[in-house]
Every structure is written in structure tokens, then in C-alpha cells.
Amino acid sequence: MRSLLPVLTVLGILVAIWYLAVAPMNLRGVLDQAERAGATVIPEGSVARRDVHIWSLILDNRGHVAAVYDMKRPRLPTPVQVGGELWKTTGEMAMKGRAWSKRSLIYHGWITLQSTLLGFLLGTTVGIIGAVAITYSRVADMSLMPWAIISQTIPIVALAPMIIVVSNQVGIEGRTLPKAIISAYLCFFPVLVSMVKGLRSPRLSQLNLLRTYSATSAQSFLKLRLPASVPYLFTALKVGIAAALVGTIVGELPTGAISGLGARILIGDQFGNSLAIWSALFSAAILAGVLVTALDLAQRGVLKYMGMRV
């Protein structure tokens, strides 16, 4: 609760900046419409206005500024408009029993969530197995780690279509799995790096102690390295799930997908529907927030159970 005030303050500042930006972003459109409807606009003609700076336009046409907050197809919608659109495509549709309609963001969110969770599972598994291999094998350390780093320098947008094509070629039906592979590609890296750090976190004296007990390496893994890595793991999982969501959305963008939040963003872009873009964007942000919060709660629970001060 202590963090609520700072968070709300930042939110307030962001909303204020947003509202201030709406006027310069939308005014030209509003003036064009008003002129067509016969109102007086200074200067006349949209071509003439193109050369006038936006701030002088605002000063000269103060009477029209109010209209920028209520456009049908704004370049930049207001927070209230975005909120309205979000509600219309989620809560309202759900109440009418149309939550699974192709126009509902609940449906698209669910499509994205499925790939995200699958990709998260896949990426986390690969990350943890890779970290164990790197910790225990010098060969893996020297061969895997550089490739893991190089893998993250390749733009995922370039890779995504190829993964879709290849998965199609090898006979994988549907898009859930290829998108999950793309999201796993982004997700495994933070998990790998953190887990390597976590598994290597026990001090030499702690390893020496186990050696004096003649512990097997399986025992020292289960009793020392694994528990020592848990705090590192959860930090990585929180970064990883956000990366997995981004990966899925990116996987939906350049690949001609028609469902999922990424597809909604792309379609909104193609049809000049900024409201659709913003509401899909906010759905993604809310989804990410829920996922990260869930992992945060799990982390608190587990660390408390393990006796650590959280």
C-alpha cells in the first residue's frame, strides 16, 4: 500500500501529458472537419494550414480546441475514449454473452495468453536446463553462452515469419505453437542468465562444506545450488513472462495473423483506427500487469515459506 501514492502520482502525470498532447495531435483534423461543415477557420484551406505551426493554430482557433477531445476517428484518442472502447470490447460484450466473439478483446487476449503461457513454459524450461548444463559443464559454458547472447541480437521481427513458415513446413497446425516458439525465444534468455548466476551463487566455503560431507553432486545440486537459485529464478520469471508476452505479440504482427492482440494492433493500424490500436495496447499492458503480479505473489509466498525475509 505504501507504493500506491507514488504509482498514482506518476499515473496522474502521464494522464496529464496525454491530455495535453491530444490537442496538437488532433487539431488539424478537427479544423478540416469544421471547415467542411462551414465554420470559420484561420487560415482557410488545409493546404495553407500545413505551413502554420501547430501552436499558432491552437491560439488562432481556440473555439475549436474543445472538439479535439470528442472526435469520432481521432489520431490520438483521449484516455476516456480508450477506456470506453476497452469496456465496449470486453465487459459490455461479456455481459451480452458475446465474450468469445471475434470483435471481443477477451477472445483476442485469450489467444495471445495461450501462446504466451506456452512460450513461457517452453522458454523457462530451456533456460533452466541450459543453466544447469552451463553450471556443470565447462564445454557447455564455453559453447552455449556465446550463442545464447548472439541469439538475442537477431531482431525477432525478422525471425518471426521464418519460424511461422518453417513450422508450417514441418506440419505444425495452427499458430499457437509457432507463436509460442517465438515468445520462448525471447523468454529463455533472462531465465538462463539469472539461473546461471543463481546456481553459481553458493560461496566456495559452502561447496567445501558439502565436500567434507562427501556429498554427491546430485546432493549438492538439490540441497545447495537449487534452493540458492530460487530468488534469482523468480526475478527472472517476472522478466521472462513479460518478454514472452512481447514475443507473442511480435509473433502476431508481421505474420498475417487475424486473431490475438498483435493482430488487433496491426488491423487497427491498417484501417487507421487508433482506438482499436490503443485498446489492444492497453489490453496487452493489463495482461502483462496481471501476469507479473501473479508471479510476484508466488515469489513472496515461496520465499516466505523458505524463511527468507521478503
Place this chain on the structure above:
Amino acid sequence: MTVISAQNLDLTFQTNDGPIHALKDVNLNVAKGDFVSFIGPSGCGKTTFLRVIADLEQPTGGTVTVNGTSPEEARLARAYGYVFQAAGLYPWRTIGANIRLPLEIMGYSRVDQVERVKRTLALVELSGFEKKFPWQLSGGMQQRASIARALAFDADILLMDEPFGALDEIVRDHLNEQLLQLWARTGKTICFVTHSIPEAVYLSTRIIVMSPRPGRIIDVIKNPLPKERPLELRDTPEFLNIAHRVRDGLRAGHSYD
């Protein structure tokens, strides 16, 4: 009966700055039930010697036997308990579970584990703290728990590497007293590394004075003090006499260059 025996022991570390002669021509026999203290300035090889006994370092010359076998065989037979300078308790385990750690690894039965944890906790006067986590205990209590951990299994030898080095004077006095009682009750053979002259004189039956570059033994002092040692003993002329001899030995072996 000789428990630990070192003959012409040599150990040279190869480092980037050239070889470091950590131990040179070390000869020592430790009898069963002895309390042997190793004292000397940093770099004199006292910790290295302890680690050789524990099979944590390999000597480059000479021989060491523990219970008549090689250090590795002794380690595999779990012949000794080792107490490090840092308590090194696992933060995710309770005090009881920390003491149980070696028992789990060595495959003691459930019932035996519970009984041994109880017994060793009583031995270091930590009964009632079994369910606490390490961060809930003071530094001195944590170190006592780590001693209990080394006592939990049936090792006749206790190797202690500056276990009280990070504690304040008063706590240290108290723990020294407790350690003597514990030694009297259990009859273990103890090798104890320390920086402190009073600590070495107060605790041991024999004091090994060491000197650096190369690390070697320069004096072995047999401690004539009685087995029963109240803390006040440290103000008697006999005590100060031995302390004086230790200090002289340290000074002679140290050139202060």
C-alpha cells in the same frame, strides 16, 4: 594413539605472480583427544594445513595420514567435522534443518536425525531454537549452530578454522568456555586455527606456532595448564608465561619487513 600425522609436508601454490610456498617441511603428530591450536600471522599456512588434513587441498610433497589412512579416505569415511570461519548456515533452512543437513546427506534414518539434532542442539545450548531461521539468531548463536552441525555425525575429529574470528571479545570468551566443556564431554580431537594468543593458550593442550614465507612450524608448546580452566585462569602468572612464549615465537618468526 596418533590420529593425525604429517611428515615433511610441502605445499606450493602456482599463481600468476609465481609460486607461493604455503607449507614447508611440516612435521606433526596429533594424538587422540588432543586440543591443538595453530597460531601465526596471515599467510603462515595454518588454514592451508587444516585444509590438507580435510582433503580440501593436495600437498605437493610429504605425507599426511588421518586415522592411519589418506585424507581422501578419511573424508569419504566422514572422519571429521569442519567448522569454517563463516557459520555458512543455509538461510532457507531452520537451525534444526541446518544441523540435519549432514545427516540427510550421510543417510541417517529419520528417527536418528531427530534424536541427533536434539542432542547436539543441547550440547551447544541452543535447545528451543530448532525452528528459528539463521537470520533470527545472533552471530555467536549462528556459529554455535555451525559447531552443532559439525558434531551431529559421529566424527572423532573436529577441524575448526578461526570459528570465533568474526565475533566480539565477550561472545568469544563465552564460546571458548563452552568449547572447552564440549571437548571435555565428547573427548574429540580438535585442531583449532586462531589469530588470538589468549584463545590459543586458554583452549589447547598444545600450541603450534607458525611463520609465513614459507609457511612452517617454528615452535610447539606443550600447555601445562590443568584441564579444568575457569576464565580467571587467564590472569595467573602460568598463563601469562605461556602467552609470553607464544608471543616470542611469533616475533622471532616474523621479520616485519
